Amino acid sequence: MDLHLQRGFFRWSILMIFLIFVGLVIKPNEALSSNRRTLFDSALAPPPPVGMCESSVIIHGYECQEFYVKTEDGYVLNIQRIPGRSSGGGMVNNQPVLLQHGVLVDGMTWLLNTPQQSLAFILADTGFDVWIANTRGTRFSRQHVSLDATQSAFWNWSWDELVDYDLPATFDFVFNQTGQKLHYVGHSMGTLIALASFSEGKLVDKVRSAALLSPVAYLSHMTTAIGVLAAKAFVGEITTLMGMAEFYPKGEEVAHFLNSLCNNPGIDCYDLMSSFTGKNCCLNDSTIDLFLKNEPQSTSTKNMVHLAQTVRDGIVSKFNYGIEARNLEHYGEDRPPIYNLSNIPSNVPLFISYGEKDALADVGDVGLLLDKLKFHEGDALTTLFIKDYAHADFIMGVNAKEMVYDALIAFFKRH
Numbered sequence: 001m002d003l004h005l006q007r008g009f010f011r012w013s014i015l016m017i018f019l020i021f022v023g024l025v026i027k028p029n030e031a032l033s034s035n036r037r038t039l040f041d042s043a044l045a046p047p048p049p050v051g052m053c054e055s056s057v058i059i060h061g062y063e064c065q066e067f068y069v070k071t072e073d074g075y076v077l078n079i080q081r082i083p084g085r086s087s088g089g090g091m092v093n094n095q096p097v098l099l100q101h102g103v104l105v106d107g108m109t110w111l112l113n114t115p116q117q118s119l120a121f122i123l124a125d126t127g128f129d130v131w132i133a134n135t136r137g138t139r140f141s142r143q144h145v146s147l148d149a150t151q152s153a154f155w156n157w158s159w160d161e162l163v164d165y166d167l168p169a170t171f172d173f174v175f176n177q178t179g180q181k182l183h184y185v186g187h188s189m190g191t192l193i194a195l196a197s198f199s200e201g202k203l204v205d206k207v208r209s210a211a212l213l214s215p216v217a218y219l220s221h222m223t224t225a226i227g228v229l230a231a232k233a234f235v236g237e238i239t240t241l242m243g244m245a246e247f248y249p250k251g252e253e254v255a256h257f258l259n260s261l262c263n264n265p266g267i268d269c270y271d272l273m274s275s276f277t278g279k280n281c282c283l284n285d286s287t288i289d290l291f292l293k294n295e296p297q298s299t300s301t302k303n304m305v306h307l308a309q310t311v312r313d314g315i316v317s318k319f320n321y322g323i324e325a326r327n328l329e330h331y332g333e334d335r336p337p338i339y340n341l342s343n344i345p346s347n348v349p350l351f352i353s354y355g356e357k358d359a360l361a362d363v364g365d366v367g368l369l370l371d372k373l374k375f376h377e378g379d380a381l382t383t384l385f386i387k388d389y390a391h392a393d394f395i396m397g398v399n400a401k402e403m404v405y406d407a408l409i410a411f412f413k414r415h
Helices: 003-019 052-060 119-126 159-178 189-199 225-236 252-262 272-277 285-294 301-313 324-331 363-372 400-414
Strands: 065-070 075-082 096-100 129-133 182-187 207-213 350-355 381-386
Touching (some): 052 065, 096 119, 096 189, 119 400, 159 189, 159 301, 350 400, 381 400
Parallel strands (some): 096 182, 350 381
Antiparallel strands (some): 065 075
16 A cells, blocks of 8 residues: 555544544633624524535535524524425425434535435435534534633533433424424434433424434444543543543544554554444545545533443443532432433334444444334334445445435335
């Protein structure tokens, strides 16, 4: 392999690590600003400079709108809408679909391939009213009614807050805009927060059906040595980081962290991407190039710690503060409450697709999830197993339409 290819592959490998809970970089807090951002007067506002609509949707000939939604805890979230097409050339009460990305990326992940290969465009072409979520902390969702993203308090959240605030705010907004229940598509952490929400009775009155791609509710079978070491590194930092800072996945510190992992016996740093995600079968170079131009995105360190706790503990629970007194303060008990996935209503239609090569959504862990859903009613649970697919293939695979999306759309149409 020549030097150019080696550098390109190493860069890609590093960024894939960001996607699956790895790295240990805290962006130093800048001087606190005296200015306070305020919420837009109208829900529909001009997009940020070179917003997602302008850069990645309108250029393909699709209509696109940018919206801003405020959560109950004051975060301002950016959402894109691609109105579905119809045979008559306009919208005819098209069913809304909400696309929710995973950790350390944003809604751009649904737009990386050609319109014929990207799920957002395929859904719009099929006649669905497509909405793309961008969780707090990502590039277009870095506003708050009283906090600034340079303040550590802005980053004091984990995926619990995505369950409690981001998803409800987004669901409510789309529901109120369309007057219809939503179909939902989540990938990776986007599946985790949906399952946790449904288990607590949230959103079930507004969801029509949900498609979960590479579900990561359980992570105890993630046995890659480098993945386990990375998870331990995050959990080990809980007492010093306190989850109060931005996890900024860029900078020289990442190289130092990778070097520390690579020095461990049994770690293969020549194929980091496959070591973490499994061997993705169906990505092309142009998709990878576009991915590298747009990702990764920031999240909170507390969120990364919470995900690492899921790997370590093998359960789906709220954030563990590591000290009984702090857990008592937050939850009224010395251990964080568990999200009981068996409580997901059996009549909520679920489409679950997973791959044999996926090193994150391991077949064994998906089996644990399916066991929790064993009492789901008849056609309310559909599973699709893809033998050759790994974690990234489900959103970036050039053949994902034929392998996954056609079946997903057929499931939506049945519900």
